[in-house]
Amino acid sequence: xxxxxxxxxxxxxxxxxxxxxxKQKGNANEFPAVSEPFAITSGxxxxxxxxxxxxxxxxxxxRYVTVLQxxxxxxxxxxNDPATLGLVDLTTxxxxxxxxxxxxxxxxxxxxxxLGTNPNSQIIYNDYVDGKFVSIIMDVHTKEKIKxxxxxxxxxxxxGKEAVSINFSRLRTTxxxxxxxxxxxxxxxxxKFPEDDGLFLVNLETGEATLxxxxxxxxxxxxxxxxxxxxxxxxxxxxxxxxxxxxxxxAIPKRNTTSFTINRDGTNLQRCFPDGWGGSHxxxxxxxxxxxxxxxKAKDNAHILFTVGEDNFRRLGNxxxxxxxxxxxxxxxxxxxTDTYPSRGSKEQKLxxxxxxxxxxxxxxxxxxxxxxxxxxKDAQCDLHPRWSPDGDMIGFNSVTTGERQVxxxxxx
Numbered sequence: 001x002x003x004x005x006x007x008x009x010x011x012x013x014x015x016x017x018x019x020x021x022x023k024q025k026g027n028a029n030e031f032p033a034v035s036e037p038f039a040i041t042s043g044x045x046x047x048x049x050x051x052x053x054x055x056x057x058x059x060x061x062x063r064y065v066t067v068l069q070x071x072x073x074x075x076x077x078x079x080n081d082p083a084t085l086g087l088v089d090l091t092t093x094x095x096x097x098x099x100x101x102x103x104x105x106x107x108x109x110x111x112x113x114x115l116g117t118n119p120n121s122q123i124i125y126n127d128y129v130d131g132k133f134v135s136i137i138m139d140v141h142t143k144e145k146i147k148x149x150x151x152x153x154x155x156x157x158x159x160g161k162e163a164v165s166i167n168f169s170r171l172r173t174t175x176x177x178x179x180x181x182x183x184x185x186x187x188x189x190x191x192k193f194p195e196d197d198g199l200f201l202v203n204l205e206t207g208e209a210t211l212x213x214x215x216x217x218x219x220x221x222x223x224x225x226x227x228x229x230x231x232x233x234x235x236x237x238x239x240x241x242x243x244x245x246x247x248x249x250x251a252i253p254k255r256n257t258t259s260f261t262i263n264r265d266g267t268n269l270q271r272c273f274p275d276g277w278g279g280s281h282x283x284x285x286x287x288x289x290x291x292x293x294x295x296x297k298a299k300d301n302a303h304i305l306f307t308v309g310e311d312n313f314r315r316l317g318n319x320x321x322x323x324x325x326x327x328x329x330x331x332x333x334x335x336x337x338t339d340t341y342p343s344r345g346s347k348e349q350k351l352x353x354x355x356x357x358x359x360x361x362x363x364x365x366x367x368x369x370x371x372x373x374x375x376x377x378k379d380a381q382c383d384l385h386p387r388w389s390p391d392g393d394m395i396g397f398n399s400v401t402t403g404e405r406q407v408x409x410x411x412x413x
Contacts, residue, residue, distance in 0.1 A: 030355045031362045035411035037397075040088050041095065045069045046405040048398045050085055050104075050112035050125065053385030054237070054283050054328035057112070057396060060119035062389050063090055064140065065396065066112040067407055068104060069097075074372060076379035077104060079128050079182030085110060087140055088407070098143055099136075102128035103152060103168070103180045106380055106405075111135075111153055115204075116160030119390075124163070124204070126152040126180070133168055133184030137204070149207045151200060152184070155236040155245070162264070164236045164245060165200040165209060174232040174252045177379050193219050193231050199247060201264065212266050218249050221271050222258045225251040238264070239284045244308065246272075246290060248279055259292055261308050270309050274298075283328045283336075285356075291316065291336070293324045303327050303338065317354055320361045326385055329356070330392040337395050339384035342369035349384050351397065351410075364410060367401040 041047035049057050050066040057065045064087040072081055082100040089096060103126040104110040112125040115137065124137050133152040138145050151165035169187040172179025188194045198214035215231045225231060231251040238245055242264060249258045259272035259279030272290070273279060276298030283291050289307050296302040296315055301324045303316040315322065316336070327338035333356060340350045347369045353362040373380045382400040389396070395410045 030358055030360050031353060032412040034353070034362070034364055035413075037365060037399075037408045037410050039406050039408050040065070040090065040093050041067060041069075041407045043404050043406075045071055046073055047095075047407050048106065048109060048382070048405055049385065049387065049396060049407055050109040051387075052108040052111065053281075053326040053383070054387055055111075056114060056390060057387055058389045058394070059114060059121075059140075060390055062391060062394070064088065064096075065090065065407070066109075066114070066123060066125075067095065068101075068109050069095060072380075073405070074375065074380045076177060077106075077181060079103075079180065079184075081181070083110070085112060085125055090409075098138065098140060099125075099127075099145070101125060102182070103133050103184065105177055105180065106382065107177050107385075113153070113156040113160075113163075115156070116158050118160070122146070122160075124149070124153060124156060126168075128180060128182050128184050131182070131184065133180060133182075135163070135165075147204075147207070149202060149204060151202050151207075151209050152180075153202065154234075155238050156204075157238045157242040157264070158240065159242055161204055162242070163202040163204055164212070164238070164247075165202050166233050166236060166247075167197050170197070170230075170232050171234060174230065174250070175234060175255075177377075177381075178234060189230060192225060192229065198233055199236065199245065199262075201266075212245070212264075213262055213269065215249070218258070218260065218269075221260075222249050222251070223256040223275075225256070226253070229253055235282065237282060237284065239287050239290075241287045243287060244284075246282055246284070246292075259294065261290070268309075272306070272308070273304075273313075274311075277304075280324050281326050285329050285333055291327055291329070293327065296322075303336075316359060317361055318359050321352065321354065325352075326383060328386060328388065330388050331390060332392055335392070337364075337386045337388070339386055339397070341383070342374075347371060349399070351384055351386060351395075353395075364395075367399045369400055370403055372403075373400050373405075 070083040135149040137147040153163040169185040193216040195216040199212040200209040257278040325338035351364040384397040
């Protein structure tokens with residue numbers, strides 16, 4: 001099965017004429033050698049990385065990756081659809097089950113993170129337990145559930161000591177494919193801008209949480225929300241050293257979006273973009289520089305790099321990356337990998353590597369996204385959602401190009 005998958009990928013890349021030499025902008029020496037993609041999971045079950053794009057899925061020694069396994073294929077999971085959280089041992093490609101979780105989705109998995117306090121053996125992930133959304137710290141080698149935190153997590157600090165929690169029940173209504181089934185939190189759907197809901201900073205040692213900023217606190221800095229609409233927070237990420245936090249403030253029904261950062265102590269709230277630029281996907285290049293895909297000058301989608309608190313906005317990719325992709329930087333900051341959504345005609349998703357010094361762009365492959373995975377809207381859509389290994393020598397992504405949702409890796413040398 002694995003050989004067939006590999007042959008299929010090679011066929012797609014070669015047949016499409018999408019070779020590295022033909023399409024790259026810049027000298028070939030500007031890029032590492034990139035292997036053909038290879039699957040680390042296989043059927044009959046579906047598999048996906050257990051977290052959102054850009055989040056590290058590897059243990060620090062790069063032997064294990066966190067993966068979800070599920071029989072569900074074409075629909076949104078509910079609280080009655082447990083997925084199996086496990087590890088793939090990259091020395092054998094064996095899937096090692098760890099636990100079941102009922103707080104997961106196809107876009108972000110169960111938000112599993114390796115903890116910086118013990119990055120070879122401890123993870124934290126979300127679950128639905130006794131009617132509540134929680135997060136669980138586990139030792140992956142003993143499978144012991146060390147601690148249950150009474151808050152689901154949306155981001156974890158690099159040192160593994162803190163996390164940010166948001167309202168996944170509210171998300172189930174406002175952005176269904178990113179929320180969880182079950183009423184594990186108070187969604188407060190009758191309140192447009194709650195004063196007691198927003199970003200919660202969670203101490204992972206004590207399990208205590210503090211409201212860092214509420215949805216109500218940003219009402220003066222976001223677009224007007226029409227009658228019947230409600231605001232919500234989503235897409236949270238700590239900066240590289242953990243001193244700052246990025247997130248998106250959004251509202252339904254039009255999903256109007258404002259990008260924000262704040263210091264982890266609740267000070268220095270910063271709106272990232274001028275009016276009309278919005279924001280979609282994101283990553284920190286370092287402690288102060290941030291990339292967000294947004295509507296550059298309120299006209300064109302682009303990967304936009306800037307320094308927090310300044311207006312030194314720069315479109316990345318010399319015009320080749322002027323779209324909304326899931327861009328994320330390598331650990332050393334020398335590279336950015338990003339992807340595309342399925343094209344309208346061929347339904348192809350593309351994966352690109354950009355040299356941060358020259359902004360040369362290297363195509364790494366095209367992957368067909370069968371229409372069956374979008375027939376019920378975007379609930380089962382499979383974005384490539386690339387991510388880097390800790391050493392920066394592997395890129396992982398999800399794909400349904402063979403008709404199954406599986407996990408793939410590219411080696412960089």
